[in-house]
Amino acid sequence: MEAYLDANDLWEAVEEDYQVLPLPDNPTMAQMKSFKERKARKSKAKNCLFAAVSSSIFTKIMSLKTAFDIWNYLKKEYEGNEKIKGMQVLNLVREFEMQKMKESETIKEYSDRLLNIVNKDLSKIGLAELIHALQAQEQRRLMRSEGSVEGALAAKVQTNQGGKGKYKGNKKEGSDSSKSDFPPCKHCNKKGHPPSKCWRRPDVKCEKCQKMGHHQKICKSNIQKVVAQVDLQQKNVVQVADHEEEQLFVATCLAARDQAGTIPSQDSKLLELSESDLVDDEPIRGTRSLSEIYQKCNVAVLEPENFQEAKRDPKWVAAMKEEEVSEDYATEMERLAFKLMELIALSLGLQPDRFHGFFKDQTTFIRLNHYPPSPFPHLALGVGRHKDAGGLTILAQDEVGGLEVKRKSDAEWTWVMPTPNSYIINVGDLIQDLVELLMSLFVEVWSNDAYESVEHRVKVNPEKERFSIPYFFNPGHYTIVKPLEEIVNEQTLPNLGLTIGGSFWPTESVVISKSLMLRTSKSITSAYHN
Ligand SMILES: O=C(O)CCC(=O)C(=O)O
Numbered sequence: 001m002e003a004y005l006d007a008n009d010l011w012e013a014v015e016e017d018y019q020v021l022p023l024p025d026n027p028t029m030a031q032m033k034s035f036k037e038r039k040a041r042k043s044k045a046k047n048c049l050f051a052a053v054s055s056s057i058f059t060k061i062m063s064l065k066t067a068f069d070i071w072n073y074l075k076k077e078y079e080g081n082e083k084i085k086g087m088q089v090l091n092l093v094r095e096f097e098m099q100k101m102k103e104s105e106t107i108k109e110y111s112d113r114l115l116n117i118v119n120k121d122l123s124k125i126g127l128a129e130l131i132h133a134l135q136a137q138e139q140r141r142l143m144r145s146e147g148s149v150e151g152a153l154a155a156k157v158q159t160n161q162g163g164k165g166k167y168k169g170n171k172k173e174g175s176d177s178s179k180s181d182f183p184p185c186k187h188c189n190k191k192g193h194p195p196s197k198c199w200r201r202p203d204v205k206c207e208k209c210q211k212m213g214h215h216q217k218i219c220k221s222n223i224q225k226v227v228a229q230v231d232l233q234q235k236n237v238v239q240v241a242d243h244e245e246e247q248l249f250v251a252t253c254l255a256a257r258d259q260a261g262t263i264p265s266q267d268s269k270l271l272e273l274s275e276s277d278l279v280d281d282e283p284i285r286g287t288r289s290l291s292e293i294y295q296k297c298n299v300a301v302l303e304p305e306n307f308q309e310a311k312r313d314p315k316w317v318a319a320m321k322e323e324e325v326s327e328d329y330a331t332e333m334e335r336l337a338f339k340l341m342e343l344i345a346l347s348l349g350l351q352p353d354r355f356h357g358f359f360k361d362q363t364t365f366i367r368l369n370h371y372p373p374s375p376f377p378h379l380a381l382g383v384g385r386h387k388d389a390g391g392l393t394i395l396a397q398d399e400v401g402g403l404e405v406k407r408k409s410d411a412e413w414t415w416v417m418p419t420p421n422s423y424i425i426n427v428g429d430l431i432q433d434l435v436e437l438l439m440s441l442f443v444e445v446w447s448n449d450a451y452e453s454v455e456h457r458v459k460v461n462p463e464k465e466r467f468s469i470p471y472f473f474n475p476g477h478y479t480i481v482k483p484l485e486e487i488v489n490e491q492t493l494p495n496l497g498l499t500i501g502g503s504f505w506p507t508e509s510v511v512i513s514k515s516l517m518l519r520t521s522k523s524i525t526s527a528y529h530n
């Protein structure tokens with residue numbers, strides 16, 4: 001358009017809002033000519049712009065007085081500043097990346113589809129800034145949710161509807177590519193590894209029991225030790241239940257029992273672990289469900305009838321004192337969490353209290369984690385890889401360590417060195433979504449993934465037990481992250497379907513009072529301690 005106007009000597013009239021000064025008395029011929037030309041150029045430029053736009057755009061610009069005003073309006077609305085251009089490019093790149101050829105499609109149809117994206121006429125993109133921001137957001141989400149949950153972790157996600165543990169696997173839905181890469185192994189009949197790496201090769205010698213025909217990693221002697229350990233832990237916890245019965249808590253232990261209530265026997269399915277089941281960060285798959293592997297303590301809190309009764313019971317008095325400490329801790333954590341949210345907002349150029357509203361009826365809770373040591377860390381589950389789904393996590397950990405994060409640059413699992421007197425701050429998915437949304441709507445520079453929730457996991461230590469206390473700063477259970485009301489009038493954008501939080505933040509999650517959560521988790525740890 002600019003070239004066209006320039007070629008017709010009209011560009012000056014668009015670019016500069018020049019005034020055509022009235023002619024002086026007794027003007028010269030040259031003055032009269034120039035006056036006429038400059039005036040006509042302004043009208044012609046305006047006319048050109050009117051003619052170049054569609055009728056829907058015409059209705060928006062027809063009341064503007066000069067070509068200069070029209071051009072500026074069009075620039076702002078349809079071409080965009082650097083930020084919009086950046087977003088447009090990002091959107092197109094993402095759209096391009098997400099294109100996959102469908103089976104039913106011909107090469108021609110597929111290439112047309114790609115060309116369509118490449119040739120996108122920017123002037124056709126309406127409500128530029130907002131729409132692009134929303135599209136970018138939507139596409140990021142689509143790309144992120146492409147992976148699926150599988151194996152043992154699926155069980156965890158299903159049972160863990162409280163909001164934590166949103167796992168975003170990298171594998172494609174329904175695929176089991178690592179397994180299907182190999183035909184069934186001639187030694188063990190399982191897929192997932194070449195026969196030369198099979199742990200049941202007849203020529204392999206176990207370094208544990210010195211017998212041929214299996215690798216030490218699947219030696220039965222391992223299982224005996226694991227079972228013995230489970231047995232011991234189970235007895236301990238059951239003893240706790242016995243002792244505590246008439247006291248504060250009733251703890252029932254649902255440790256790894258089979259249906260008849262016995263400890264898993266030696267020929268337990270654990271023996272079916274194959275090499276591919278134990279690869280680096282993969283959860284233990286194809287073996288047993290998490291509910292069988294984990295020990296679970298169901299804890300009921302027996303409340304005294306009233307304060308007087310509680311006061312008479314020294315255990316309750318002690319518990320209440322401890323609870324006060326926990327309450328203080330929760331209060332301080334909350335203060336810190338709000339401060340951190342303020343800093344995040346400031347770093348994004350937003351008002352410090354911009355996020356506060358989301359945390360009005362928080363579903364924040366504290367968890368007390370205890371990781372018993374395991375002589376076979378590769379067989380034990382600490383916490384499987386996941387991202388925290390909520391707002392912020394403020395994690396206190398002891399000096400043992402075990403937390404690992406997946407480094408973004410090379411996707412390597414990296415040990416997080418415990419630093420005395422410090423917290424680890426984790427950004428949850430909700431903050432990532434919120435920040436992405438706000439950033440894309442407000443902030444001048446497109447800063448993709450400014451606050452990204454990081455994938456992490458916990459490995460257990462072979463010798464030392466470990467404790468950690470994550471404080472999960474979560475928004476109200478009803479929170480739905482969507483374009484802010486002051487930005488989006490839902491009537492004008494009815495079909496964008498951007499209920500970002502709705503899909504993963506379960507509306508059925510219950511708001512549990514902080515003190516109840518604290519008390520319950522505390523009793524779980526006390527069961528562990530005993
Ligand atoms: O124990 C840890 O270090 C982290 C625990 C964790 O990631 C979680 O509970 O979400």
Ligand SMILES: [Fe+2]
Binds near residue numbers: 456
């Ligand atoms: Fe976590």
